Each structure stands twice: as structure tokens, then as C-alpha cells.
Amino acid sequence: MIKITADDIFDGRKFHGPDRALVLDEHATVSALVPRSWVGEDFVKVDGILCPGFINTHCHLELSHMKGSVPEGTGLPAFLTAVMENRTPPAADVLHSAIDAAAEAMRQEGTVAVGDIANTAATVSVKRRTAHQTEWHTFVECMGVADAFAPQRLEHSMAVLAQFRQAQLPAALVPHAPYSVSPTLFRLINGLKSNGTISIHNQESAAENELFRHKTGPFLQFYRHFNMDASSIGGTASNSLPAFIPYFDQGQTMLLVHNTFTNRQDVEAALAREGETYWCLCPNANLYIEGMLPDVDMLLEMPGVTITLGTDSLASNHQLSIWREIETLRGKFPHIPLETMLQWATLNGAMALGIDDRFGSFEKGKTPGVVQITGNTSRILDPKSLFA
Ligand SMILES: [Zn+2]
Structure with missing residues (x-):
């Protein structure tokens, strides 16, 4: 012993x-x-x-080569434009060594399980190699704004998903964001069987709500820049969350990521749905991209809101450290007890990923890892x- x-x-x-x-x-x-x-x-x-090992419920390990390559404070549409235009890495070995180093640094700072977004199979090999020490749960992200191409977009992502599953890595197919998924694509994803927790970027920018409320604002420029037909998205006369959440009517567990521009009515709309909902905060990425933080006090006051933490990617963060996310939140919300935030970083994250039978707390029989702060x-x- x-x-x-x-x-x-x-x-x-x-x-x-x-x-x-x-x-x-x-x-x-x-x-x-x-x-x-x-x-x-x-x-x-x-x-x-x-403290039990940290659970990072939102990361993009495959963007690890982009550290420092995107300017801070541009707002989300400009950030996405920069990411999409910089996305192709110089060489596979550069990409893989950046991914390996980021995975190892995350492990060292105390993260034992990760909800990690993937658009490609670039992280399959590191996840297989490190599966004995880190619990990887991959969210293969599907996006497609042109409604007519939804079946092809789904097929493309299913092929990526298959590569993770063939490697015996737990993976689910999830929508990217309200502004990048057309109505038909949302319906197709909702119809997938035994898909696990559904993660989605939610209300990361004011521009997203503007698109849904009025069909105006910076996202229209973004679509034009990439020559995308996004005519089926937005114009619902509500914020984005109430507009997309009803698509998920199969009792799925939802993991809503960012929630930077989420208000009380939006939270109520999400909680009215059947199925569990988790609210993932990535404060350092929010400060990097938008210079804003979510209304954490409002989220804490709402009965039924369960918060988790994530780091987002090295394209929008200086490190992938859950403790750094907590430190940022403590600086801005000093009245929230550390005990509360540590539960976000441990037990709540494990529940969101459906792994709380093994992770998230020092209960007899679990192997949650031990972190020293x-x-x-x-x-x-x-x-x-x-x-x-
Ligand atoms: Zn993200």
C-alpha cells in the first residue's frame, strides 16, 4: 500500500x-x-x-503545431480565417513532434483524460502509444454549411471516425459549431446510434448570436471569403443555442464548449431538453480570441448547470494546462471557492466524458491519477x- x-x-x-x-x-x-x-x-x-487527475474536456491536439501562429484578440471569425489558412502543417514530422510534445506536457501538468477534437486522423498514433497513461476520448468533428452536401460531409467524418475506432480508441462523431453545421447535417448527426457524448462549440462569439438573430455580421463576411453557401444557417430570431439544441432529441449527453455569450434564457432552453448537459469553460482561449469570459456567476446560479474545464488548442492558448485555466478563473472570479473549480476540473469532467466510474475522485476502486498542486x-x- x-x-x-x-x-x-x-x-x-x-x-x-x-x-x-x-x-x-x-x-x-x-x-x-x-x-x-x-x-x-x-x-x-x-x-x-x-487532487485527482485533471480531466480536460476540450482540446484540439491536432493543432499543436500552431502555437503562437495566430494573433491574439482578433475575434472568432478572423481567428477561424487565420486557422483555416494556416492549417496545413509544413511537414508530417513537424506536426507529429508538436502533437507528441503537447500530449506529454499535458500529462506532466496533471491531465489524465482528454476530450479531444479531431478533424483528421493525425492524433491516432500518439493516442494509441499513450493510451496506457492517458484516457483519450476523441470527438471527430463534422462541419458543412451547404445543406445539399450534408450527406457527403457526414461520410467524410465517418471515415475519420472509423480510423479511431479501428485503433480501439473511444470516439464519437460531433457537430463543430452552430455556424458551421447546416440543418440537414444536424439532423443526420442526431440520428447516429450509440454515439456517446456530443460536444459542440457554443456561443464563442457575439457574431454567432448575431448570425442567428438577424442573419447579419462578421460570419457573412467569413462565408463570402471562403465562397461558402451558408444560406440555410441562421436567421432564427433567437440566439444560436435555443436554435440548435432542439435537434438533439435522443436524450444525448451534450457538452457545450465556451458559452462565452450565453445568457440565462439560453441556459433555460438547453436545460429544457431531455438528457444531461455539461458546460465546458476554456477561459484562456476566450481571452486569447475574444478578450471576453463567460458569465460564470450566472452559470453557477442556475440550478442544473454542471461546469467542466478545457484548454482548447495551442492555436488559441499558450499551454494546455488545466491548472492555468483555474488560475485565470480565480483571478477574474476570486469569490468562487477553489473547491468548486477543482470539482469542475475533476469529477464533473469525468462525468461529462462518461468515465466517472474510474476517474475524477478519490473513491475506493477508482484509478483517477494523483496531482500535486x-x-x-x-x-x-x-x-x-x-x-x-
Ligand atoms: Zn475548440
């Missing part, structure tokens, strides 16, 4: 103070969280906070190395 104590232990839901010991078996499976006096003298004491750093602990 491995017995660890710290200045404080957070178990996925709450802090337990300094007088507790975390007991793990030799496979790092949680055995118990007990009073320190029960474990005798045979324990290791570490500095800082112990000291000051402004977090790192994954290898419990065995503490006794080496």
Missing part, C-alpha cells in the same frame, strides 16, 4: 484538510482516504494540495516513485 499526506487533500468534491492520508494499492487504485493517525508512521508527506504549478505524481 502507498500512503500519502499533504497540506490538503481534495477528493473530487471537497477538501479534507491536512489530517488525512490517501491510501493507494500497488496499481495506484484508490483504497481509502483515512485519518492520518490510522496509517502509522509509514507514509510520505508532500507539499501543497493532492504547489503554488502556480501542478504535476502528475507517480505514487510508486515517492517510495523509490
Whole structure:
């Protein structure tokens, strides 16, 4: 048995103070969280906070080569234009070494499970190689604004999905965003069987709501720039969330990502749907792209809102660290207890990805990983190395 104590232990839901010991078996499976006096003298004491492994519910590992290549503060339509025009990497080895380095850095800072967006099969190999230490859940993203081409767009994404599934990697097919998915494509995705949690970028910009309310604004320019026929999208006289959420009427679990321009009425519309809904915040990416943060206080006040955290990609973030996301949120919302935010980063994320039977909390029988937080750093602990 491995017995660890710290200045404080957070178990996925709450802090337990300094007088507790975390007991793990030799496979790092949680055995118990007990009073320190029960474990005798045979324990290791570490500095800082112990916490279950972080769950990053929104990442784009395949964009890791784009670190620093997109200017900050442009707003979403201009950001997307820059990403789409920079997307082709210089060479496969450059892409793969950037992906490998980002995956390893994420692991080191304490992330044990990732909801990772994929448009291509570029991340299949790293995910297979590291599946023993990181739980990858891939969301293969489907997009297509021209309604007539929806079946072809779905077929294209299904072929990418098949590559992940053939590699025995859990994967689902999901819509990219309200402004990039036509009504027919939404219906086709809703009709897919045994597809798992559905992630979608939601209300990342004010321009998205403007498109849906009035069919005006920067997205029209974006479509024109790429010569896209997006005539079937928007003009619903409501914000985007109430317009697209009714497509998902099969009781699916939804993971709404960003929610930067989401208001109370939008939240109510989402919660009226049957099925669980999770709200993923990516504050550092929001500041990078839009210079805005979601109304976190409003989300916290709404009964039934469950928040998770994500990092988005290195195209819109300086690192893929969940602890850095928490630090940013603590700076802007100092009245929200750390305990609350740590639950977003652990148990809630595990629930959103449907892996809370193994991850997210220090409950007996789980193998959630152990993170040590000291000051402004977090790192994954290898419990065995503490006794080496
Ligand atoms: Zn994203």
C-alpha cells in the first residue's frame, strides 16, 4: 500500500484538510482516504494540495503545431480565417513532434483524460502509444454549411471516425459549431446510434448570436471569403443555442464548449431538453480570441448547470494546462471557492466524458491519477516513485 499526506487533500468534491492520508494499492487504485493517525508512521508527506487527475474536456491536439501562429484578440471569425489558412502543417514530422510534445506536457501538468477534437486522423498514433497513461476520448468533428452536401460531409467524418475506432480508441462523431453545421447535417448527426457524448462549440462569439438573430455580421463576411453557401444557417430570431439544441432529441449527453455569450434564457432552453448537459469553460482561449469570459456567476446560479474545464488548442492558448485555466478563473472570479473549480476540473469532467466510474475522485476502486498542486504549478505524481 502507498500512503500519502499533504497540506490538503481534495477528493473530487471537497477538501479534507491536512489530517488525512490517501491510501493507494500497488496499481495506484484508490483504497481509502483515512485519518492520518490510522496509517502509522509509514507514509510520505508532500507539499501543497493532492487532487485527482485533471480531466480536460476540450482540446484540439491536432493543432499543436500552431502555437503562437495566430494573433491574439482578433475575434472568432478572423481567428477561424487565420486557422483555416494556416492549417496545413509544413511537414508530417513537424506536426507529429508538436502533437507528441503537447500530449506529454499535458500529462506532466496533471491531465489524465482528454476530450479531444479531431478533424483528421493525425492524433491516432500518439493516442494509441499513450493510451496506457492517458484516457483519450476523441470527438471527430463534422462541419458543412451547404445543406445539399450534408450527406457527403457526414461520410467524410465517418471515415475519420472509423480510423479511431479501428485503433480501439473511444470516439464519437460531433457537430463543430452552430455556424458551421447546416440543418440537414444536424439532423443526420442526431440520428447516429450509440454515439456517446456530443460536444459542440457554443456561443464563442457575439457574431454567432448575431448570425442567428438577424442573419447579419462578421460570419457573412467569413462565408463570402471562403465562397461558402451558408444560406440555410441562421436567421432564427433567437440566439444560436435555443436554435440548435432542439435537434438533439435522443436524450444525448451534450457538452457545450465556451458559452462565452450565453445568457440565462439560453441556459433555460438547453436545460429544457431531455438528457444531461455539461458546460465546458476554456477561459484562456476566450481571452486569447475574444478578450471576453463567460458569465460564470450566472452559470453557477442556475440550478442544473454542471461546469467542466478545457484548454482548447495551442492555436488559441499558450499551454494546455488545466491548472492555468483555474488560475485565470480565480483571478477574474476570486469569490468562487477553489473547491468548486477543482470539482469542475475533476469529477464533473469525468462525468461529462462518461468515465466517472474510474476517474475524477478519490473513491475506493477508482484509478483517477494523483496531482500535486504547489503554488502556480501542478504535476502528475507517480505514487510508486515517492517510495523509490
Ligand atoms: Zn475548440
